[in-house]
Amino acid sequence: MSPRxxxxxxVAGIVAFGAGVMFWVVVQPDAPTETPAAAPGSGAARQEHRKRFFxxxxDRDVRGGQEMKPRW
Incomplete structure (x- = not known):
């Protein structure tokens, strides 16, 4: 086979692969219609969850802390 x-x-293989990837990204086959972050729930429950998490x-005293020293 010639180098040409x-x-x-x-080049044709790379272009075909790129087109397949772009098609996959755009179409998203079998993608769920609702994201888990958008699950139903009351605002008060979410706020309470955030308050408990953050x-x-x-009761824990964190004001003194530990001196941070570089580890060289």
């Missing part, structure tokens, strides 16, 4: 044919086949432990 090999280069043309390689609230921390009010």
């Amino acid at each position: 044919i090999l280069i043309a086949l390689a 609230g921390g432990d009010p």
Whole structure:
């Protein structure tokens, strides 16, 4: 085979692969219609969950902490 044919086949393969990937990204076969983040729930329940998750432990003293030293 001549080098010209090999280069043309390689370029055609890369273009075909890229087109397949773009088709896959755009079409999204069997994609769920609703994302898990958009699941139904009351705003109060979500707010309570956020408060418990980010609230921390009010009884734990974290003001003194530990001195941060670089590890060289």
